[in-house]
Amino acid sequence: MDEDPPPVEPELVYPQNDVVTVEVGKRAELKCIAYVGLGEDSDTLMYWTVDGTDSEEHEELKESRQFTPEKDRVFGLSILSISKVHRRFLNVPIKCTVSSSVASKFGWVLLQEADHSAFYASVALCLAASLTILVLASAFLFFKVEVVLAYRKLSRHFSKQAPDGKLYDGYVSFLHPDTLSSDEMATFALQILPEELEKKHGYSLYIRGRDDCPGEAVPDVIASTMRQCRRLIIILSPEAKSSADNKTEEESLLCNQSQLGYEQKIGIHDALTQNDLQVILVEIGGPVDYSCLPESLHYIKKKQGALKWRKASLGTQKLTTLRSNRNFWKNLRYHMPSLPAARHQTIV
Template structure:
């Protein structure tokens, strides 16, 4: 069995396959023909199941570049598709001709790769790897042989007797049928540094280099040249261009150089082709690296392809947009109070709420305890709040004790008035939680026996929890407070939305304390209040 792959997709186990954008054909006598029997296209790869003498010939794969960035190319037609051409030579023997050459130094330990990972990756549990030497079962007198899980053959203490053609045979099962795949390597064993060995190309094999037009580029070619330097070794580059473009290409500086590199496994040659200015005529044309000596010749292929930065630009744009969105969201969260207030001030017509038939913007609820009737709580509710919200910002407040009618049914009036208000401001204060009695400090429950305040809170909280109307604004004065004395509804609302903090000392002394500034308190209170209806006259504006 044999597999032809169009380009580099799927070249390793786990890599993506070529997909449906690949078309295979067979050329015979300058005619394009269909695929012969015994072949099958699977995920863009051409499978020979099994190889037959009739499969000898030239095969071409054509692949669209819409989805894939190619690293192995041959030519590009007018439709923007890529083509690769393969020459398949079928031998009648069990072992194919060597696909590569390897040189081991005598007495060393080294590895021969099977290089059939596409086959081993299909079914490792049933695949069986067997190595042959000169197409006969592998045997070594006094030598150690080891084959690892990837099918690689390890030779310890290589000797001259180990030289020959090694074939990696893989027997495996596919779709219920038993198949055999084979690949051969020519192995040389040398200990004489003066022996000239056939060159073995390391890279490029058939690679693509992404370049920018007008920029410089350096192409590199690496080949194993034997055990020592020899004057008979040569490395050079050939650029294939149409004849009518010869003069144009000649104006491009192609500076080539090569050097020897000494490593444990011998001597390598590294050739560098320097291009001072990449022009369009150099794109998508074959550039050959040729390595030769008196024994043999090796050739590598490179292509220059214009770099596509669309994906990079898209990623940068998405990243910047995402970063900007995060900054805006974070800024909007931390500065939401100032933004909303600025919006209401700059666009009063747009910020106006839809008419809802409500008479008051807020109902102010606080505890009326005779012993603390002159406390800061009453002062705040009856004087400070109206001074700022009503006179400076045009809000309409209902404050019981100031706006209720004498002689009216209190519970009925409270129920009706709360439902005519857009907000319910509940003021909680530490000075109504405790008082001195006979020299002993006792705790008063927030739900006092004079329970008109408790009733108005119950009505407002019931509507707020069931209908979210009116919305509740909690104000805590001179905390911390003992929240265990609050009703379950108040504790729930405070847990969900928190409470605004008012510091009487800060207001009286006109200086900041450890508590939040009262200037910020007024911003937050106005933020939680509805927009001021248009047409209301203000006494002063700040």
């Protein structure tokens, strides 16, 4: 006749005074594992208490248990199911006790609310970084001209520009005086523009009517000189007309009916086909009707816009005009090439 194995002192495997992270308001499950002896003993009990009170007193709690033999040893597993974690379950001892006829052992668990501060901090940091980038990008777009000009001023002292073989920073193309409007253009091109760009900022300009020599072959001089320039500045006014009226640009170029048209076609051809010459459009005296100008000018206007220079008059407020023209000169310098430090120091 087989005898029952003698009772032994139980051993609690888990929990051993542990801390479990839970989400308030959500479901949770706690496990208790114990060695109960060599065989299942009817006197062996496993139960849970919450802060000294029986788990059955809480409707959110439900216990289940089972005993499993494993290599001549018996282990007990008790599961405490919490349907909804309330704050009253937090930071109080939830004790699992295993009791036999020999002894009792227990271990407890503390529930702690999950700390989302790191997650919230990372989200806040990402939002702050995104907002900062957005603000900086907006600020850069708004102050782009000032930033680029300041960068050029600083970089002159720390870097050297490799020579590109160009003699002039800009070729100035404008309609020579025969009307009141073209006379205003000539004043701007021959006096105001060089006063600001050459004398104040050290740029080197080639201006037809000032720098060309009498008797030169106009087409050859225009072509060779323009290829020695870094920018083509085209000055337009509301009275500007196509150099060839109803003719195509090709016919106008072949006929060479206008110095202005030839200058513009050579420069725009290089700008559009060779990417070697950047065109800067300057409007003076009011809006320009591009429908009566060569298609290439219309394309450049649509692609990059035009700078507008306002002449102070009795009908305009002086402060507004000064502010507008101050922005005009900043934008023009922005579109002009950067000056090397050596040339800039000669005007200081």
